Every structure is written in C-alpha cells, then in structure tokens.
Amino acid sequence: MAAIFVNDVTAQSKDRAISTFSSVLVRPMTGTDRDLDGALSLSQAVHWPYCRDDWSLALELGQGLLAEVDGQIVASTLWWSYGDAFATCGIIIVSPAMQGRGLGRALMENMLEATGDRALLLNSTEEGHRLYESFGFSDISTVHQHQAQLPDVLSAFPVGPVRNMRAGDLPAIAKMDEQAFGAERTRLIESFNRIGTSAVIERNGSIEGFAMCRPFGLGHAVGPVVAATAGDAQSLIRHFMVEKPGGFLRVDTTGDSGLGDWLTAQGLPEVGHVTTMIRGQRPPAAGQARIYGLASQSFG
Numbered sequence: 001m002a003a004i005f006v007n008d009v010t011a012q013s014k015d016r017a018i019s020t021f022s023s024v025l026v027r028p029m030t031g032t033d034r035d036l037d038g039a040l041s042l043s044q045a046v047h048w049p050y051c052r053d054d055w056s057l058a059l060e061l062g063q064g065l066l067a068e069v070d071g072q073i074v075a076s077t078l079w080w081s082y083g084d085a086f087a088t089c090g091i092i093i094v095s096p097a098m099q100g101r102g103l104g105r106a107l108m109e110n111m112l113e114a115t116g117d118r119a120l121l122l123n124s125t126e127e128g129h130r131l132y133e134s135f136g137f138s139d140i141s142t143v144h145q146h147q148a149q150l151p152d153v154l155s156a157f158p159v160g161p162v163r164n165m166r167a168g169d170l171p172a173i174a175k176m177d178e179q180a181f182g183a184e185r186t187r188l189i190e191s192f193n194r195i196g197t198s199a200v201i202e203r204n205g206s207i208e209g210f211a212m213c214r215p216f217g218l219g220h221a222v223g224p225v226v227a228a229t230a231g232d233a234q235s236l237i238r239h240f241m242v243e244k245p246g247g248f249l250r251v252d253t254t255g256d257s258g259l260g261d262w263l264t265a266q267g268l269p270e271v272g273h274v275t276t277m278i279r280g281q282r283p284p285a286a287g288q289a290r291i292y293g294l295a296s297q298s299f300g
C-alpha cells in the first residue's frame with residue numbers, strides 16, 4: 001500500500017481546540033524498530049498494557065497504518081483479515097496531545113478503504129464509540145476484562161478432563177475455532193501455540209474444547225477459550241490459573257458467557273468493559289462449541 005498524504009485534517013468537534021495539520025502522513029506500519037518503538041510509546045501514552053512483543057505479534061498476524069506528524073508517530077490502527085468477507089480491527093490509538101483533531105477519523109477512513117467490502121468487527125472503548133458509530137458500526141454485545149495477580153497458592157479445584165495440547169491436536173483445534181469464531185484463523189492459533197501453552201478438553205477420544213495462554217501485557221492472557229459448556233470453559237481457565245501461581249492473568253470474556261461472576265469469585269475481578277461493534281454482517285458460528293474467552297479485544 002502506498003503512503004497516503006492527508007492534508008488539512010481539521011477537528012470535527014466544537015468542544016475541542018480546532019487545529020489543522022498542514023501535512024499528515026498515513027502509511028503502512030512496518031516491523032522496524034522505529035515503528036515498533038513508536039507504537040509502544042503510543043500504547044504507553046494511553047496506559048494500555050501492550051509490550052513490544054504484543055505489537056510485533058499483532059502486526060505479524062495483520063496489517064496496520066501509522067500516522068506521522070512532523071516525523072513523529074502519533075496514531076495507529078491495525079486490522080486482521082480473515083478471508084475476503086470478514087476482518088477485525090483494533091489498537092486504534094491517537095496520542096493524547098493529538099486527539100480531537102481528526103486523526104482518528106482519517107485513520108478509520110484509510111483502514112475502511114483497505115479492508116474493502118469485509119464486515120468489520122471491533123471492541124470499542126467509550127472514547128471511540130462515537131467515532132465508530134459515525135462510520136456505521138453498531139453495538140452487538142460487550143466484552144468484560146477480568147484480571148489479577150494470582151495468589152501463590154491456589155486452593156484445590158476440580159479441573160475436569162483437561163490435558164495439555166499435543167501437536168496432532170492443532171487441526172482439530174483450528175477447525176473448532178473456525179466454527180465458533182465464524183472465520184478461519186489458523187495462523188493466529190499456530191502463533192499463540194508457539195509463544196504460549198494450550199490445553200484441550202477431551203472426552204472419549206474427542207476434543208470438545210480448548211484454550212490457549214500466552215504472554216501478554218502485564219503477564220499472561222488466556223484466550224481463545226472455546227468450549228461447549230460454561231463448565232468446560234471454567235475447567236480450561238482454571239487449568240491455566242493452576243499453571244501460573246503468583247502470575248498476572250487476564251481473561252476477556254463475552255458479556256453473555258455467564259462467566260463474569262465465576263471469574264470474580266476465582267479472584268479475577270472485572271476491571272473494565274468494552275462494546276463489541278460491527279459494520280456489516282458477521283459470519284455465523286457453527287458447531288457445538290462457542291467462544292467464552294477472546295483471543296484478545298483486538299483479534300476478537
């Protein structure tokens with residue numbers, strides 16, 4: 001994708017200082033140190049817990065745009081295409097000093113051009129909601145962020161028929177994820193497995209659910225969690241809690257998962273929530289298993 005020069009980006013909001021940039025460069029994000037360092041500074045500026053490796057993985061699995069003003073990286077957006085019909089987007093950040101001047105809108109316009117006719121899913125903070133609504137996104141559900149530092153010793157808990165994943169399980173897991181998510185994302189599953197650990201629920205030789213746990217942000221994140229019942233999802237999450245005593249663990253669960261109170265009772269309280277929004281039609285889920293825990297708020 002060629003660099004796009006956006007001139008005269010002017011604030012839309014009457015509440016904020018009106019400001020015009022003579023020249024904003026919107027260009028593809030690359031994996032260079034400069035881009036990764038700039039991106040990391042952006043997430044730190046808005047107090048998001050992303051590490052450099054989290055940015056690297058996000059870019060490796062998708063595509064991104066950065067905005068530069070006077071040679072400074074001041075805004076980002078990334079997206080992950082799953083075939084020709086569907087994509088998710090996220091990590092949409094404008095540096096606090098540059099907010100309210102139309103940069104978020106300019107990045108969204110460029111990203112929508114790049115994603116074309118794909119239905120687009122995102123998880124919106126309160127700050128982003130008005131911006132996304134203005135591009136035709138509408139609310140469909142919520143995602144709840146549960147996290148905490150785990151105690152050093154966890155009380156005994158029936159973990160259920162969970163075992164560590166074996167290499168030969170990957171195709172079955174990727175298929176189960178595709179059905180529950182509504183789109184194929186084998187690359188993401190393989191990458192998560194490479195950098196983290198994975199577990200499955202197996203009954204009578206058949207895999208009925210799985211979950212993955214990888215380094216993310218302040219510690220580790222569990223997700224995706226895909227299971228046929230809330231009980232199985234709990235067993236999978238508990239498996240990783242037991243594996244990481246004293247560690248920092250995060251789970252992003254859907255509002256309709258029914259897991260919120262349970263996670264809180266397990267010592268993983270909710271620390272915030274976001275609104276899931278869609279533009280277009282999300283591909284339908286199939287199969288017995290459903291998503292209880294997201295891969296991440298950005299990946300969906």
Ligand SMILES: CC(C)(COP(=O)(O)OP(=O)(O)OC[C@H]1O[C@@H](n2cnc3c(N)ncnc32)[C@H](O)[C@@H]1OP(=O)(O)O)[C@@H](O)C(=O)NCCC(=O)NCCS
Nearest residue numbers: 012013093094099100101102103104105124125127128131
């Ligand atoms: C959300 C965000 C990306 C918007 O970028 P921005 O450059 O400030 O937005 P723009 O100047 O292009 O404004 C676009 C619209 O968003 C609205 N908006 C911007 N900041 C807002 C805020 N803090 N609260 C509510 N609405 C806001 C603007 O009013 C404008 O709407 P309008 O055209 O109807 O007036 C930016 O505020 C940000 O980075 N926030 C912190 C990180 C975050 O929450 N990102 C969203 C992740 S889903």
